[in-house]
Amino acid sequence: MIADDLVAALDAALHTIGLEVPSSGLEVVPTKNREHGDWQTNVAMVLAKSAGAAPREVAGRIVAALEAAAPAHVARTEIAGPGFINFHLASTWLYDVLGAVIGDGAAYGHGDAYADLAVNLEFVSANPTGPLHAGGGRWVAVGDAIANLLAAQGARVHREYYLNDAGHQLDIFAASLMARYRGEQPPEDGYQGAYLIDMADAMRADLGDDVSAEQAADWGYHAVVAELRDDLARIGVHFDTWFSERTLHERGDVTDVLTALREGGHTYERDGAEWLASEALGDQRDRVLVRSNGTTTYLTNDLAYHRDKLARGWTHLIDIWGADHHGQVKSLQVAMRALGVGTEAAPEPEIILGQLVKLERGGVVVRLSKRAGTVITLSDILDEVDPDVARLTFLLQGIDTALTFDLDVVTAQSMENPVYYVQYAHARVCSIARRAADGGVVRPQFADIDPSVLVHERELDLLRALAEYPETLRHAAALRAPHRVTTWVRDFASRVHGFYRDCRVITDDPALTHARLWLVESARIGLAGSLAILGVSAPEAMERLDVDEDGGEADGDGGEAGFEPAGE
RNA sequence: GCCCUCGUAGCUCAGGGGAGAGAGCAACCGCCUCCUAAGCGGUAGGUCGCAGGUUCGAAUCCUGCCGAGGGCACCA
Numbered sequence: 352m353i354a355d356d357l358v359a360a361l362d363a364a365l366h367t368i369g370l371e372v373p374s375s376g377l378e379v380v381p382t383k384n385r386e387h388g389d390w391q392t393n394v395a396m397v398l399a400k401s402a403g404a405a406p407r408e409v410a411g412r413i414v415a416a417l418e419a420a421a422p423a424h425v426a427r428t429e430i431a432g433p434g435f436i437n438f439h440l441a442s443t444w445l446y447d448v449l450g451a452v453i454g455d456g457a458a459y460g461h462g463d464a465y466a467d468l469a470v471n472l473e474f475v476s477a478n479p480t481g482p483l484h485a486g487g488g489r490w491v492a493v494g495d496a497i498a499n500l501l502a503a504q505g506a507r508v509h510r511e512y513y514l515n516d517a518g519h520q521l522d523i524f525a526a527s528l529m530a531r532y533r534g535e536q537p538p539e540d541g542y543q544g545a546y547l548i549d550m551a552d553a554m555r556a557d558l559g560d561d562v563s564a565e566q567a568a569d570w571g572y573h574a575v576v577a578e579l580r581d582d583l584a585r586i587g588v589h590f591d592t593w594f595s596e597r598t599l600h601e602r603g604d605v606t607d608v609l610t611a612l613r614e615g616g617h618t619y620e621r622d623g624a625e626w627l628a629s630e631a632l633g634d635q636r637d638r639v640l641v642r643s644n645g646t647t648t649y650l651t652n653d654l655a656y657h658r659d660k661l662a663r664g665w666t667h668l669i670d671i672w673g674a675d676h677h678g679q680v681k682s683l684q685v686a687m688r689a690l691g692v693g694t695e696a697a698p699e700p701e702i703i704l705g706q707l708v709k710l711e712r713g714g715v716v717v718r719l720s721k722r723a724g725t726v727i728t729l730s731d732i733l734d735e736v737d738p739d740v741a742r743l744t745f746l747l748q749g750i751d752t753a754l755t756f757d758l759d760v761v762t763a764q765s766m767e768n769p770v771y772y773v774q775y776a777h778a779r780v781c782s783i784a785r786r787a788a789d790g791g792v793v794r795p796q797f798a799d800i801d802p803s804v805l806v807h808e809r810e811l812d813l814l815r816a817l818a819e820y821p822e823t824l825r826h827a828a829a830l831r832a833p834h835r836v837t838t839w840v841r842d843f844a845s846r847v848h849g850f851y852r853d854c855r856v857i858t859d860d861p862a863l864t865h866a867r868l869w870l871v872e873s874a875r876i877g878l879a880g881s882l883a884i885l886g887v888s889a890p891e892a893m894e895r896l897d898v899d900e901d902g903g904e905a906d907g908d909g910g911e912a913g914f915e916p917a918g919e
Numbered sequence: 920g921c922c923c924u925c926g927u928a929g930c931u932c933a934g935g936g937g938a939g940a941g942a943g944c945a946a947c948c949g950c951c952u953c954c955u956a957a958g959c960g961g962u963a964g965g966u967c968g969c970a971g972g973u974u975c976g977a978a979u980c981c982u983g984c985c986g987a988g989g990g991c992a993c994c995a
Contacts, residue, residue: 432938624993642993649995677923678990775957786954852959895955
């Protein structure tokens with residue numbers, strides 16, 4: 352990588368003139384403005400104070416030393432602005448990028464930052480008492496993409512879904528199902544959703560007219576889990592493990608946790624309940640472990656669960672939670688530390704918090720009411736838009752910001768969704784390759800082409816973006832921020848479209864055609880690779896939509912928001 | 920009251936110490952005898968919530984305030 356070469360050269364130059372490398376390290380970054388060259392460093396400004404000289408003067412010394420041993424590709428070095436050192440490179444550095452992309456293929460941009468990590472990533476984990484809520488789609492998309500990101504950095508990643516199938520909620524669910532089965536209203540505090548009526552009918556069809564409460568509880572549970580699995584499959588997410596909370600109770604893991612905490616002297620009795628002295632460990636307050644009725648709380652069970660994940664050999668635990676659970680983060684981490692976790696070998700669980708999704712319909716907030724049974728499910732969304740649209744919609748922005756999902760906007764404008772912009776770039780690029788093949792244009796071996804014919808700004812722009820891709824993936828993985836990949840690929844797609852417009856690939860100039868065919872292949876690799884991280888498909892062909900062919904795509908679902916004929 | 924996240928263009932959001940702050944949508948103006956126009960180019964649009972502080976340099980870090988969302992159960 353050119354950046355590494357420049358860092359090495361700077362390091363050597365500093366050594367030559369007797370300056371220390373800044374403690375923050377050497378920073379060489381791409382310039383934002385082309386006029387400032389290709390890469391820039393701020394070392395001179397960082398070192399000015401300790402060197403006891405003006406930044407530009409320090410820069411001058413560094414540049415002099417650099418020129419004595421000029422690194423490859425550097426055409427010109429200049430001092431600019433308050434003391435930046437700008438590197439103007441020959442475009443040969445970009446031909447190296449092209450070579451790297453072609454050489455690595457689908458693995459281009461991947462790294463080994465997490466090669467030693469065995470990650471257990473738990474996400475979604477919605478209670479098995481009904482279908483997946485539409486807002487939960489955010490965790491589906493984000494979790495899967497984070498898993499892909501970590502895997503692309505060499506981690507072994509395990510996707511896990513925790514089924515809270517031992518608590519009170521499930522009893523209430525079973526009672527609600529049983530009530531519907533008998534044609535009655537669910538209990539006051541029960542699940543009012545209409546889906547239970549359908550489910551009760553299905554149960555009757557399955558088990559007949561004489562179903563016991565126990566049978567109903569069991570049947571209902573399995574039906575819900577099957578439905579969760581189906582919904583997730585529809586959007587293309589597969590979990591390696593569906594972990595049942597019951598297991599923890601049956602095996603005695605929960606009592607083991609209690610024993611360990613007691614032995615550590617972290618528990619006490621009050622008001623007939625058993626408490627964890629978590630405030631002393633850094634929590635906001637103490638927490639109940641065992642209720643006065645003898646049952647264990649969510650926290651206790653969750654501790655047993657996290658211990659089990661470690662016992663199964665996962666060295667790094669990650670949970671993705673909605674912000675509505677933020678109050679539990681500290682409790683879990685602090686208690687895990689009390690259990691001896693939090694060491695180098697067993698770091699405490701990493702909790703990724705995401706802000707909640709606000710559902711709207713036509714600008715009006717859809718309030719979810721259990722009583723009224725107003726529920727919009729993920730599968731409702733998938734009935735209206737394809738999984739790629741749903742996924743990318745959830746991956747457009749950072750997880751720290753609340754996301755508004757307007758069902759009308761997302762469905763009515765699904766054709767304008769950025770996902771098609773990116774996929775179209777991929778389809779176009781594939782189309783070129785197809786055309787070339789159909790026309791009998793044979794792409795020579797990469798080693799046999801002359802990349803130096805690639806001099807158009809559009810061509811170089813593609814390679815510049817590809818040069819930054821590995822760094823983008825690394826950052827996205829480190830920050831657990833898949834939306835950075837979305838941002839990158841949208842920008843890259845824009846460059847691909849620009850190139851497509853301005854640079855004809857298949858021409859009567861064989862050298863240029865051959866080089867561009869490989870360039871196009873590198874673009875395909877970049878698009879397909881980043882889309883794969885996001886869990887979005889990369890179609891090789893898409894139909895052209897012409898404005899005057901108004902309509903199209905009538906989804907026939909009685910949609911009141913049909914597509915307007917768009918043009919005058 | 921305490922804790923977490925967010926306030927950037929009309930709207931939805933990128934950028935999270937570096938040089939005139941970016942994109943998409945919406946508005947306006949252009950571009951298909953040529954590899955798919957789901958495309959490309961251009962114009963217009965900003966006190967980066969407010970006030971202090973740190974720094975050579977702050978939209979970015981710190982503090983306070985204002986505003987929005989989410990938490991503060993012997994629910995999960």
